[in-house]
Amino acid sequence: MTTIAIIGAGMAGAACAAALTGQGQQVVVFDKGRRPGGRMSSKRTEQGYLDLGAQYFTARNDAFAAQCQRWLEVGVITQWQGRLARAEAGSVTASPDKTLRYIGVPSMQAPVAAMLDGLTLHTGCQVDSLAFDGKHWQLFSAGVSLGQFNCLVLAIPQQQAEQLLQTAITLGPELNSLFAVPALLPCWAVNLQLDHSPWPYDGIFAKTGSPLSWLARQGSKPGRCQGEHWLLHFSAAFSQQYLEADNSVIAAHALQLVQQLAGQPLSAAVTHCHRWRYAQQNPAYPLHAMIYRPELALGLAGDWVNGGRVENAWLSGVQLAQALSL
Ligand SMILES: Cc1cc2nc3c(=O)[nH]c(=O)nc-3n(C[C@H](O)[C@H](O)[C@H](O)COP(=O)(O)OP(=O)(O)OC[C@H]3O[C@@H](n4cnc5c(N)ncnc54)[C@H](O)[C@@H]3O)c2cc1C
Numbered sequence: 340m341t342t343i344a345i346i347g348a349g350m351a352g353a354a355c356a357a358a359l360t361g362q363g364q365q366v367v368v369f370d371k372g373r374r375p376g377g378r379m380s381s382k383r384t385e386q387g388y389l390d391l392g393a394q395y396f397t398a399r400n401d402a403f404a405a406q407c408q409r410w411l412e413v414g415v416i417t418q419w420q421g422r423l424a425r426a427e428a429g430s431v432t433a434s435p436d437k438t439l440r441y442i443g444v445p446s447m448q449a450p451v452a453a454m455l456d457g458l459t460l461h462t463g464c465q466v467d468s469l470a471f472d473g474k475h476w477q478l479f480s481a482g483v484s485l486g487q488f489n490c491l492v493l494a495i496p497q498q499q500a501e502q503l504l505q506t507a508i509t510l511g512p513e514l515n516s517l518f519a520v521p522a523l524l525p526c527w528a529v530n531l532q533l534d535h536s537p538w539p540y541d542g543i544f545a546k547t548g549s550p551l552s553w554l555a556r557q558g559s560k561p562g563r564c565q566g567e568h569w570l571l572h573f574s575a576a577f578s579q580q581y582l583e584a585d586n587s588v589i590a591a592h593a594l595q596l597v598q599q600l601a602g603q604p605l606s607a608a609v610t611h612c613h614r615w616r617y618a619q620q621n622p623a624y625p626l627h628a629m630i631y632r633p634e635l636a637l638g639l640a641g642d643w644v645n646g647g648r649v650e651n652a653w654l655s656g657v658q659l660a661q662a663l664s665l
Contacts, residue, residue, distance in 0.1 A: 349377025
């Protein structure tokens, strides 16, 4: 039996691990985080969870829609029926968009954790180097071997996958081409606690070209911070420009932009600032679904490979598992 190491317990790594386990393969999953979930990340606060990364997910693909149905049945996701709006030309108006949107319950990590239930998972374990002898992969963390495996799956963001692979092999032209264009762009996330809501909505898509891309009232989702906690995502362009800025600079921009959008002074406190270096898809990146190199016993999966979004991360992981089983 093949023993497969999967680095990354986000949606892609967990989907790949669950599918491989279903095929009777032996899988060991490693993640540097304290909990699985990756960018499906809800931070626990005294007032409830706060979704700092993915805000919701949609299901356009039939197989993923069927998976969502199973998650709904076991109660690890629910529909989010937030009242949505668009900010345009200085006003915020209701959006006619009726797409079904899902969230994890009680936190965004829940469906990922459900897929990993009963599998061998090592959290708090950063894999920082690899060795490949032409047949087997060995994984290391702080100089300590984590074991030897017949196959390696990297389900981590593009830039981190490149760095890790370079510790073991010389990347030929084919692998190098995967890393030539950045697949994931940054995103600053800020949470504001307001004394009242300036809008009768739960989620606002900001205007294209604006420094903000999205605002969401956390209390509209079950288990999340009650009261007027508004989570803001900045655009990729703004986040790139202010990538190394201090939290205080980002917080000041957040306050100013929200007051501008509301058209009134607001009493607001910034409770969290989080920088995602690798957040959402660069539209210029060419997509591959997943990458499997049998001669290297190596697979790569993740949203960056397959077009951003939770759904594409799941599909990428499942498709890689199918390729590995052939
Ligand atoms: C701010 C933001 C907003 C978003 N909004 C949405 C949205 O509204 N809807 C939507 O569908 N998608 C959204 N997304 C995208 C969505 O979160 C991702 O598509 C999806 O979660 C990616 O899953 P993944 O498994 O490919 O990667 P990740 O979730 O990044 O998982 C990778 C995992 O690998 C681990 N890891 C990395 N390096 C190592 C290492 N060396 N050793 C061990 N572990 C390692 C990490 O800890 C992480 O858990 C958003 C993302 C962000 C950041």
